[in-house]
Amino acid sequence: MTDVRAPETDPFDPAAERDDQPRPAGGAFGLGGWLKWAWRQLTSMRIALILLFLLALGSIPGSMLPQRGTDPAGVQQYFASHPALAPLLNHLGLFNVFGAPWFAAIYLLLFASLVGCVVPRTFRLAGSARSLPPRAPRHLTRLPRSAVYATALPPADAVEVAARVLSGHGFRLRRPADGDAGHWVSAEKGYLREAGNLLFHLALLGVLVSVALGGLFGYKADRLLVQGDTFADTASALDEFHPGRLVTAADLGRFSITLNRFDASYIASGPQRGQPAAFDAQISYTEQPGGPVRTGQLEVNRPLSVDGAKVYLIGHGYAPEFRVTDARGQVVYNAPTPFIAGASGNFLSEGVVKVQDAQPQQLGFTGVFVPTAVDVGGTLESVFPAADNPAVSLIAYAGNLGMNTGPSQSVYQLDTGGMQRLTASPQVLLPGQSFRLPGGRGTITFTGYVPWVSLAITHDPGQLPALICGIAALGGLLLSFMIRRRRVFVRAGADPGGQPPQSTTVQVGGLARTDASGGFEAEFAALAAELRSACEQAARAQPAAHHRHEEE
């Protein structure tokens, strides 16, 4: 390996990049020494990777065990089914892994490690991007690329000519200082590589900060909205709410959205029959309570921006409307009930109706909504997703819904454990038709249907900064990979053995530290040839210059 030693810190020196080796000063460690050593360890690549691994390992129980934050009912069930193990796991914080102190310790250390690693590198790179090339080595012919030529110019002039040429090529130059001996010039090019590297590191820090912003101040939520209904962006109106760590219920947007109308059209013929052609959700919304009501349209992949949040249309379905009267003749249920489309296609949808305040017993129904119903051998099938011939098929239950105590229930599931099935076969109803429950328990009427949409609401203040920083990081990485940092040195001296007209020997040496993309050999050869011809031209012009000089 070529040894180019410069007195000052050489940015090319790999030792300067090596930050994963503890370098204790002296033999004895003081407290400061130990702290310094600990900090170096923490910010080393090895420790960062170990912490990353620990973080991944620590997340495993978080995904395998029910967590309090997301599934409190699951935790209760786990306690009931594992009475011996659950308290121990609870003591270790395994039901709240992402809030456990040991987990916080890991990620805080990792964060410190990453920042501690990136920040000093950034400073070093900034220094390196501003640094001057080192002094020219004594023996340039030992460099990977070198050329030697003789010239009639005196050494100082030969170096001056070379400096002009190199400067014209955009090299950064260094000339001998007062104490330096000899005639030489050092030139360096490709500082953009360091700038790219610097950009990459700064952008990485930017990505860290942006993602932190999003994680701390952002939120994600879902809401199913039936046509004609309004919802306000507040925790209790959301079906799913995943707030960032520093988001409280009071930080949510203050907008509200009404679904005025939803239309879905489908391809009616051909091989694509039944595929969606267009969705169109007509909404009206207010940014602030009491603010002006605006109207808008929601389409797939065209979210509504409202009050700092984005509202996406992510799904739709049918909500059949039912009216239920109980044994006493009271209307105890009268509402559109969202059903969810199953995997069988053509929007064959399933759902449940819970009539928790029917008397004398609670009533429950499991149902299937068939938008375009066709009787195939005694069972209903849907042959088209549009509601051209809607029908519902219901199974009725009476008894205890399990809703008077205990954990919250899903609105899409019926716990029939405490209930008695009232009919042997499912009852099929067309719009307007009723079914009288056996034993005088009441009546259910299928009064119609309305569409619903599901909306995803996201607020991520770090999204745009993260995108910008990501692009900047990529750009910086490309710059640092594609640009070579290369140096050219020119040294001229009187040649004791040279013939009178060619009394000066000029040595040109060059090296590229990062020759991954190749081409330095050709660049150096062309540069050396240009330096030589510039010297020859200057030598030819010199007598005239001398002459002019004498005239003055």
Next chain:
Amino acid sequence: MLKALSSPVPSASGPSSRVRRRTVVLAAAVLTGALLVVALVAAFAGGGNSGVTEIDGNASAVVYATGHRPLAPDFTATTLTGSTLSFSSYRGKVVVLNFWGSWCVPCREEASALSVVAAQYQPSGVSFLGVDVRDTTASAEAFARNFHVPYPSVSDTSSLITQDFTAVVPIAGTPTTLVIDRTGHIAGAVFGTATYPELTAILAKVTAKGG
């Protein structure tokens, strides 16, 4: 494959490729770490508020000290029986405001406790009002009949009333019960299922202090 990996590398590019490899590994580590870290920067719960007294050491039932009581927003809404009700008409009285829904399991659990407390405190001038969240009139009325709820409720199908209150107290869901003092400020709250001891403890403080 092994041979290709161990093939001699030009000596000049050795250290730089090592540095570059390290940079790439570092980049990968930093990016992965960043994503993980921040996805999981999820451990710091907010600190305690001053001016808040917990009932029985339970953070879900609190009394706010005078001066720390947020002003309750006003609203005008339709009751389940169809009449219009303005919240400002309650000014000058202590009001127990219960956010509930017929679909909500803990609301059914607390219903009898609320009814008992209402029967006990209504004669001494405390008003009770329900806010029926994300519900339909038929289901809500059936609930009120079943549990013999001795006070009216306004309908908040769209959660707009809840949203207004959430701007001043952290209502995370249903049920939530607020106790509003005679000046219209929120003096106490039960987040989650309200119990008889919690409600009476809060009411004892608020009715006494209000003078």
